[in-house]
Amino acid sequence: MEAPNTATSVDSASAEELSTKALQKRYEGLVMVRNKAIKGKGTWYWSHLEPMLLHNTETGLPKAVKLRCSLCEAIFSASNPSRTASEHFKRGTCPNVSALPKPISSVGPINIAASSSPSLANNRKRSSAPPSSYHVPTRFCGEVAYTSLPTTATTPHLMLSGGKEDLGALAMLEDSVKKLKSPKTSLAPALSKTQVDNAFDYLADWVYESCGSISFSCLEHPKFIAFLNQVGLPPVSPREFASTKLDAKFEEAKAESEARIRDAVFFQIASDGWKSKNKNHYGDENLVNVTINLPNGTTLYRRTVFVTGSAPSRYAEEILWETITGICGGNVLQQCVGIVADKFKAKALKNLENQNHWMVNLSCQHQGFNSLFKDFAKELPLFTTVTENCIKLANFVNYKSQVRSIFHKYQLQEYGHTWLLRVPLREFENFNYGNMYMMMDDILSSVRALHLVLLEEAFKLVSIEDPNAREFGDIIRDVGFWNDLEALHTLVKLVKDMIHEIETDRPLVGQCLLLWDELRAKVKEWCSKFHVAEGAMEKVIERRFQKNYHPTWAAAYILDPLYLVRDTSGKYLPPFKFLTPEQEKDVDKLITRLVSRDEAHIALMELMKWRTEGLDPMYARAVQMKERDSVTGKMRIANPQSSRLVWETYLTGFKSLGRVAARLIFLHATSCNFKCSWNLWTPLRGHGHSAIALDKVQKLIFIAAHSKLKRQDFSSEEDKEAELFTLANSEDDLFNEVLVDTSPV
Incomplete structure (x- = not known):
C-alpha cells in the first residue's frame, strides 16, 4: 500500500527539480541579456531593470524570477520585460524616472559642497563634508541618477531655485571654471581642408541618394550642428547643398550615364508608372519612371514624368518617342530596339512598333500577372463567394463592440495579442489582391478565436436578437467556407509568389513562355488538390495569356542558346517542338520584320540552319552552366x-539572324525598376510646380536613381523601413519566447 505514496513523492520531487532548473535557466537568461544590453548590444531599459531570483524561505529553493526597478525599488513580473519597461518608464509610472538628466559630455561626476566660496572647484577639493544631495550609482553604467540623502546639521541641504534641472547648469559652470584655470586642447585633431571637403562630399551623396527622405532644412537642425562640431566639422550650408553641390553631382551622374549609353550598340526603354496600383494621398496622380536597359545587363535612369489623372495613350506615345529622340538624335533611331511598359493594352506601344519596323514593344509581365486577380474576381464564383463572406465576417467582428471584446479576449488567450481583421476598401472595383490577401490571412490566423466566440454566453445572447450575429455564426460553423477560404488563400499566394519572383528576378523575354507554363502547371496542381474544375481556370489563364502575348516571346525562346535542348545524337538544338504551329509562324514573321527586305530570305535560311545544326555542345554547356x-x-x-x-x-x-538574336535576347520582360518617392514632390504642391523647384527635384531623383541602379538596389525606402521595424519588434518577442521555454534540458 506504500507504493503509490512513494511514487507520488518521487513525482513531486521530480517536478520540483524541473521547476528549479527552469527558474534558474530563466534567471540566467535575463542576466545574460542585461549584461549584453549594458555593453550597448541590447535595449535601453535593461540599465534600470535588475533580475532577481526569489527563494522559498522554508525549502531554500527558487520560487520565482522578478525584475526590480533600480530607480524606485519596485518589483515586477519577468514575463514581459518590454511591456514592463513601456508601462513603468515611458508612461511615467516610475516616480524617479523624471530625475534622469540629459547626458553631460566632458563633465564627470561632481560633489557640491554646502559652503559658499569664490571658487567652487577649490571648495570641492578642500571640503571634508559628506556628498551633497546626489551621487552616481555604479550600477547605472555611466548614466547619472539622483537620490536624496539625509543631511546633517553642519551640512544643510543644497536648495537651488531652478530645482534639479539647475544641477546640470551648475556642472557646466564648474566646467567653465576648470577650462579657464587649465585650458586644454581639443581631443579631436583638426581636420584638413581636403578631409572636410571629402566628408561633405559623402554627406551630400547621402542626402541626395536618400531621395527626399532627408530635407535640406535638416542640415540646420541644432542636434546635427552639434554632431558636426563634435567630429570637428564646420556647419554646412543648405543653400550650397541645394544649388552648386546639387548641380555638380547631377552633371557627374549624367555624364557617366551618357557615356554608358554611347558605348552600347543598342538599348531598350522601360517605362513604369502609367498604370497606377493605388491612389496616393494627393489624389489620382502618378510618377512615371523611364529607364534604359543596356545589353550588358546595366540599367540606367533617364527621367521621371509627373502625370495627373489617367494619361491617354497618345500622351504616353509622345513621352516615349521624345525620350528616344532625346537619346538617339534624329539619325540613329535604330539604336532603340524596343520598349517595355506597364500600360496594359496600350495603343502607344503598338503604334510605335508599327511606325518603326525594327522595334519590339512589350507589355510588362509583372502587370500581366497582377491582372490575373481581376480576372479571378470576375470569372470565378469561388472568388466572389469567399470574398463576400470574409468581408461580412470581418466587418461584423470589427464593428460590433460586444463581439469585438469577446474576440479580443480569445485572441489574447490563444495568441498573446489582439488585432482587428483588415478589410479592403474596395471589393472588386480596382481590385487590390494585397488587401484581399491580408484579410484572408487575418481570418485564417484567428480560426481558433473565432470558433471560441460562438461558445461564449454573451455571444449567444447577441445572436438571439441580431440576425447578423446568426449569419456570422453560420459562416464560422460552415466547413465549406473554411475549405473554400483555404483554397482561395492558397491560389492568391501562389500567384503572389510568382509576381514577387518576377519583380525580384526581372526576367528576360525568352523566359515569358516558361513563366506561363509554370503558372499553368501550378494552377493545375491547385485544382487537383482542392477539387476545383480545371476548365474554368484554364480559360481565365489562357485569355490573359493571349492578351499579354507577343511574338518576341517565341522568337527569343528559340534563339537563346540558354534554352537549347540536347537530342539523341548529342546536338543542342532550339526547342521548336515546344512551340505551337501559330507560334512557329510568329517567329518567321517577326524575324522578317526586324531585317530589311533584301535580308529577309537570308535570315529565314539561317533560321533553318540554326534549327537543324544548333550550337556546338561545348559552347551550349558553357552558356547553360549554373551556380x-x-x-x-x-x-x-x-x-x-x-x-x-x-x-x-x-x-x-x-x-542576319545573329543581329536579330543579339537584339532580342537581352530584352527585359518587366518594366518595374527604380521606385521614386513621393516625398520629393511634396514641396512642389505649395509652389505651383515652379520651374526652379521642378528642376531641382528632377536632379535629385536622377542622382538617387543613378546611385540605386548602380548598386542594383531596386527596393523602396518604405519596404526597408517596414523590414527594419519588423526586425526591431521581433527582438523582444524572440527574447520572451526563449524565456518562456521552460522545458527541461
Whole structure:
C-alpha cells in the first residue's frame, strides 16, 4: 500500500527539480541579456531593470524570477520585460524616472559642497563634508541618477531655485571654471581642408541618394550642428547643398550615364508608372519612371514624368518617342530596339512598333500577372463567394463592440495579442489582391478565436436578437467556407509568389513562355488538390495569356542558346517542338520584320540552319552552366551575358539572324525598376510646380536613381523601413519566447 505514496513523492520531487532548473535557466537568461544590453548590444531599459531570483524561505529553493526597478525599488513580473519597461518608464509610472538628466559630455561626476566660496572647484577639493544631495550609482553604467540623502546639521541641504534641472547648469559652470584655470586642447585633431571637403562630399551623396527622405532644412537642425562640431566639422550650408553641390553631382551622374549609353550598340526603354496600383494621398496622380536597359545587363535612369489623372495613350506615345529622340538624335533611331511598359493594352506601344519596323514593344509581365486577380474576381464564383463572406465576417467582428471584446479576449488567450481583421476598401472595383490577401490571412490566423466566440454566453445572447450575429455564426460553423477560404488563400499566394519572383528576378523575354507554363502547371496542381474544375481556370489563364502575348516571346525562346535542348545524337538544338504551329509562324514573321527586305530570305535560311545544326555542345554547356546564389541559395546562370556573346563572337556564320538574336535576347520582360518617392514632390504642391523647384527635384531623383541602379538596389525606402521595424519588434518577442521555454534540458 506504500507504493503509490512513494511514487507520488518521487513525482513531486521530480517536478520540483524541473521547476528549479527552469527558474534558474530563466534567471540566467535575463542576466545574460542585461549584461549584453549594458555593453550597448541590447535595449535601453535593461540599465534600470535588475533580475532577481526569489527563494522559498522554508525549502531554500527558487520560487520565482522578478525584475526590480533600480530607480524606485519596485518589483515586477519577468514575463514581459518590454511591456514592463513601456508601462513603468515611458508612461511615467516610475516616480524617479523624471530625475534622469540629459547626458553631460566632458563633465564627470561632481560633489557640491554646502559652503559658499569664490571658487567652487577649490571648495570641492578642500571640503571634508559628506556628498551633497546626489551621487552616481555604479550600477547605472555611466548614466547619472539622483537620490536624496539625509543631511546633517553642519551640512544643510543644497536648495537651488531652478530645482534639479539647475544641477546640470551648475556642472557646466564648474566646467567653465576648470577650462579657464587649465585650458586644454581639443581631443579631436583638426581636420584638413581636403578631409572636410571629402566628408561633405559623402554627406551630400547621402542626402541626395536618400531621395527626399532627408530635407535640406535638416542640415540646420541644432542636434546635427552639434554632431558636426563634435567630429570637428564646420556647419554646412543648405543653400550650397541645394544649388552648386546639387548641380555638380547631377552633371557627374549624367555624364557617366551618357557615356554608358554611347558605348552600347543598342538599348531598350522601360517605362513604369502609367498604370497606377493605388491612389496616393494627393489624389489620382502618378510618377512615371523611364529607364534604359543596356545589353550588358546595366540599367540606367533617364527621367521621371509627373502625370495627373489617367494619361491617354497618345500622351504616353509622345513621352516615349521624345525620350528616344532625346537619346538617339534624329539619325540613329535604330539604336532603340524596343520598349517595355506597364500600360496594359496600350495603343502607344503598338503604334510605335508599327511606325518603326525594327522595334519590339512589350507589355510588362509583372502587370500581366497582377491582372490575373481581376480576372479571378470576375470569372470565378469561388472568388466572389469567399470574398463576400470574409468581408461580412470581418466587418461584423470589427464593428460590433460586444463581439469585438469577446474576440479580443480569445485572441489574447490563444495568441498573446489582439488585432482587428483588415478589410479592403474596395471589393472588386480596382481590385487590390494585397488587401484581399491580408484579410484572408487575418481570418485564417484567428480560426481558433473565432470558433471560441460562438461558445461564449454573451455571444449567444447577441445572436438571439441580431440576425447578423446568426449569419456570422453560420459562416464560422460552415466547413465549406473554411475549405473554400483555404483554397482561395492558397491560389492568391501562389500567384503572389510568382509576381514577387518576377519583380525580384526581372526576367528576360525568352523566359515569358516558361513563366506561363509554370503558372499553368501550378494552377493545375491547385485544382487537383482542392477539387476545383480545371476548365474554368484554364480559360481565365489562357485569355490573359493571349492578351499579354507577343511574338518576341517565341522568337527569343528559340534563339537563346540558354534554352537549347540536347537530342539523341548529342546536338543542342532550339526547342521548336515546344512551340505551337501559330507560334512557329510568329517567329518567321517577326524575324522578317526586324531585317530589311533584301535580308529577309537570308535570315529565314539561317533560321533553318540554326534549327537543324544548333550550337556546338561545348559552347551550349558553357552558356547553360549554373551556380548557386550565395544570398538566395537558388541556382542561377553563371554568366547571363553568354547567350548574346555567343551570337556576336562564335556564331559569325549567321550574319542576319545573329543581329536579330543579339537584339532580342537581352530584352527585359518587366518594366518595374527604380521606385521614386513621393516625398520629393511634396514641396512642389505649395509652389505651383515652379520651374526652379521642378528642376531641382528632377536632379535629385536622377542622382538617387543613378546611385540605386548602380548598386542594383531596386527596393523602396518604405519596404526597408517596414523590414527594419519588423526586425526591431521581433527582438523582444524572440527574447520572451526563449524565456518562456521552460522545458527541461
